[in-house]
Amino acid sequence: MNLKLLIFLFLLAVYINLSAQVNIEDTTQFVYSDTLSVLDSASADTLQQVSPRTDVDDVVTAIATDSLTFDVRNKKMNIYGSGELKYKQTDLKSGKILVDFPTNELEAFGIIDTSDTTGQKLVQTPELTEAGDTYQGTSIKYNFKTQRGFISLAKNETEGQTYSGQRVKKVDKDIYFIEDGIYTTCGGDEPVTYFSAKKMKVIHKDKVIAQWIFMYIGGVPVPVPIPFAVFPAESGRRSGIIAPSYGQIGDRGWYFRNFGYFLAISDYMDLAVTGDYYTRGGWGTRSRFRYAKRYNFSGNVNASYSVIKTGDDSDPSRTEQIDWNLSLFHNQQFDPNTRLDVNLQFQSSTYLTNNSVSYNDLLQKDIISNATLNKRWDNGTSMTVNYSRRQNLQSGDIFEILPNINYNVPVIYPFRPKHSTSRDQNWYELIGVNYSGQLMNQRDKVDGNLNIRGGIQHKASVKASPKVGYFNLTPSINYTEKWYNKKIEKFRAPEFITDTTGVVTDTTYSDEERDIKEINFVRTFDFSLSAQTKIYGMFNINGLGIEALRHTITPTISYNYRPDFSEDKFGYYSEYIDRNGNLVRYDQYQREVFSGVSSGEQQQINLSVGNIFEIKTMKDPTDTTSKQQKIQLLNLNASLGYNVAADSLKLSDLRLSYRTQVGDLLSFSGSSSYTFYDFREGTKVNEFLVDKGKGLFRMTNLNFSISTNLSGDKISGETRRSGFGIEEESDFAAFNKTDYIGLYDEVPSDFSIPWNLNLNYNFSLNKPTPDESTIRSTIGASLSVSLTQAWKLTFRGNYDFQANEITAPQVTIFRDLDCWEMNFTWNPLGTWRGFRFEIRMKAPELRDIKVTKSRDIFSGR
Incomplete structure (x- = not known):
């Protein structure tokens, strides 16, 4: 060393x-x-x-x-x-x-x-x-x-x-x-x-x-002097050489990393370029260009390219991997009603595994990109233009939507006087009309196959909200029209089996489909009517610091009618003979971006009941500054549906959802569903469980999560943090406050909280049939302890009860050494097991004076 x-x-x-x-x-x-x-x-x-x-x-x-x-x-x-x-x-x-x-x-x-x-x-x-x-x-x-x-x-x-x-x-x-x-x-x-x-x-x-x-160091001189040295004494951003770090990584050999130059072009932009070199032949380069103008726009462009070589030249198992990354971030407020937000990331599937030391990056499975332009007019009309992209790092599949344009018109009341202020309005003045339009083009690349589909959707509705007695009635008529340039056609394709002489001896069939390119219009409509009211119950307690308990019940009943759009008169469905000789009816627009239409007439009656339980605390008679508080104990909702037009299985599942929050101590939420029908040979049949003596209903799904966050009292006085970062003295926005060149972001350690414990437990049960069930339960923990004003220990990990194993554990030790600091990260188990040790000076001007040691911290390296 x-x-x-x-x-x-x-x-x-x-x-x-x-x-x-x-x-x-x-x-x-x-x-x-x-x-x-x-x-x-x-x-x-x-x-x-x-x-x-x-x-x-x-x-x-x-x-x-x-x-x-x-x-x-x-x-x-x-x-x-x-x-x-x-x-x-x-x-x-x-x-x-x-x-x-x-x-x-x-x-x-x-x-x-x-x-x-x-x-x-x-x-x-x-x-x-x-x-x-x-x-x-x-x-x-x-x-x-x-x-x-x-x-x-x-x-x-x-x-x-x-x-x-x-x-x-x-x-x-x-x-x-x-x-x-x-x-x-x-x-x-x-x-x-x-x-x-x-x-x-x-x-x-x-x-x-x-x-x-x-x-x-500690009054002891390093034996070998430095011929000369230059220490920067400027404040804020400044141009200069970025000193490298060195060390060793497993099968890549010794490395010489992050050597480059930082150029402060002006108060509004800068550029950093760095490079890496590995003794076994690997190399890499990175650049970051940042720009900002306060109260107007800010952004940065990052690019990197690396060649990862593992093993010696004479090793037959020597590998070479090329990775790349390109990201663009831009935020701009054109005016109070127009804003652009861009977050685009493009990279090779193995880039994070081979190049990142971030724990969260290594657990990431998808790369998400978004670019959104929002515009709102003074009359409430708004438009959003969006680009989105999702890249699966495991399969390499890419899902893009370019563009996705949404246009929304607020509710217009055509029969209401322009300057009406009367609360007692006529029923026709409550009728409102609204419209929304959407254009979407979807581009997916799955298993190397490119699929492009697009469409335009219009939605219009007419609704009113009159109050009749204690009930709020909401009748509405909804109309949807979809424009497509494609539809699918399914057919049975023959496959001929021949003998050695070429004579057909047998014929087999396979189910195939193809796109038919033509302009098509899909029009649907429905009608709904709902009624809602609120019922309040108050229970006076006047004890244990509680003045009263209030129970709020919100019952809602609704009726929805939608015709059977699979009928021949609408022309949305077609049919073919499948490979088994069966007649199959299918939706010709099921692959399109706004989907097709559902089959079967619907006359659905839905009933839902919302319950909120709250308490009102009493004032402390000994404290003149105390105030009454309202605390929500439980939020419980239940819903059930009945389809009058269905020929069987008319009753839907009973669904429950619940949520509670006990101050800042405990959070609990969950949901469950129950079926009223029996199963036979793995299929739901039109027979009630109660008729078979099997109870009123059977649970088919249950999931809940419990979490808590506990911490010690914050230590008074100035927060003691590690020395990563200074604030910039320019027009750069908040992203410039992370560090003085912006390349090696670190999260500072906070010693003001002596300890912090975060626990979460997740449970899910899926039981689609009486004989089939899937259970998954995990517990996660994160513990951070400030042992002293200089020592901080952090542990986090998860335990999978079904797999009976600890997943992704990590231990981090931080030591504040006055003007130095030490970090030690250890991943004892899993794909990325290994460690990383670093000791460095805290001052931003000298933070490149450090010693780093890592060994096989990630298996991909």
Whole structure:
């Protein structure tokens, strides 16, 4: 490990900002003024000097708590005791300040602490603040005209970076030379890690340059010095070389990764390009282009290409895999009513497995892409244009919809006066009409076969909502029209069996289908009538902190009529003789994007009952700020249907759904269904269970989930997080706040919550027949514990009760090492078992100083 660290430090010196090899030799000398004229004006505590005939062209303010003297003849001033001198953007505080106006020079010293018996301790040491930057030292000699000077035992801290030295010389407005300098991003008077050099040059808010620099860790120097190093001192985004990381991955060999260049093109865009190299021949390249304009648009384009080679050249099992990825993200608000959101991802099926270290990426089975343009007009009309794509990473199948256009017109009341405000409206004024249209083109590629289908759908409805007594009635007439350019034709295809002489000896048949390309219109309609009311029940409790329990019942009954569109007079169905000689009737539009039409007349009566149970809490009599609260205990719904027109099995399944939330402690939800009919030989028959003495109904499906999230009280004070990321100082939006180049996103660890436990249990039972059932039950857990203010342990995993195995367990250990941090991730089981260890500096400027070790963390590598 020591050898690896030395190699890495050498690479750091070679690659970090090679263009910044600046000469740090000091050749600049002081230039002194020879004249100074002042006006004589003094007071006990404050002195202000202004003269239009001198090099001092602004107000000089001097303050002292002990004494302040001014020699008019020699134009010199002495300030003693918590002195302060202000001139333009320069502010000097010190126990003793000597100012020589003819030479524009000043000297500042600390004063001896009288309480110190040794007489060596100084107090009120000089502190020079210039343009917002503060420098501390034991003594300062400074020319406030040329802004050049010396500081002994100086120290400066700017935006988390500290540099100090035995002697600091300022030779220009933004240039400092430091003798026996120390640079660190660690806090405190004794930093854990720092860089020490005999000569150091600081260019303010640009860079720190050093020759023959030693790195100290815990006060112990790394044996081999770095010939030179350049540390960035800029804030926000900046161009520069991205230092690489190195390590070893299983059968790929040693790697040299993420080496590249970051280009801050402007305040509105940047570009990062990186590359990887593996000793067994593999390589890869990545690029990210980002752009943003605040309150208008933002986005990025990512592209990557990699060649994965496993095994040695002489290994007959050596493999080569090419992976690629292209993604585009764009968000733009054109105006308050028009917005575009784009999230497109295209990649090879094995890209995530071979190139990602994200746990969630490796469990992902589908790649989803979406692009949506939304437009809304002032009258409520809206239009949505959407593109969607789903790629299955296991099968390689692709399902695309391009485009999917939806146009919606809000409800129009044609018989209502334009400016009607009366609540007592006539029944005909309640009649509303609405319309929606949709155009869809679907493109699927399954098993290498391309299938393209499209269509246009129109929907119009006329409905009203009059109130009759305690009931809300809703009659409606719905009309749907679908336009297709294809339909299917099914037929029986013969297959002839011949002998060796070519004579047909037998004939077999297979069921086939083909597309018929022609314009077709599918028109359907239905009528419905529903009635709904609410029934309230109140139970006064006035005990146990509960004032009352309320039960709300919402019964709904509806009737829906739809003709049998499979009849010949509509022309939507056809028939053929199948391979077994049976006459089969089929829907000619069943493959189309909006599907076809259902068979059979429907006169459906539906009944549903909704139940809500709530409690109202009492006020705390001892707390004048307490308030009554309404808490929902249970939401229970039941539904049942009866089809009058069906020739059998008229009664539908009984369906129940339930949901409850016990504060933030427990969440429970589920559903179940029950059939009233008997089964015979695996088929539902038109005989009720109750008639066969088998009970009223039989459960066919049950599923529920229980989850809880528990955590300890949040620790007061400032949240302690790991050092990943700083905020950008540009017009970039929130996505720029993740890190200073945006390539290696990390989730910071939060130590403010001592522990957090998330548990979830899922159960499902599917029982379509009395003799057939499928059960699946799993429990998942995620536990995060802050062992101390520096140690954090996280565990997550799932247990499958049917398979009797733990799935996808992961253990993560995080250690905050002041200005360093350590991450260890271990996947003990499963396809991606292995580990990854990393220790790195937290400061964004030095985060590429790290040591990483991983071994067979994913089997695909």
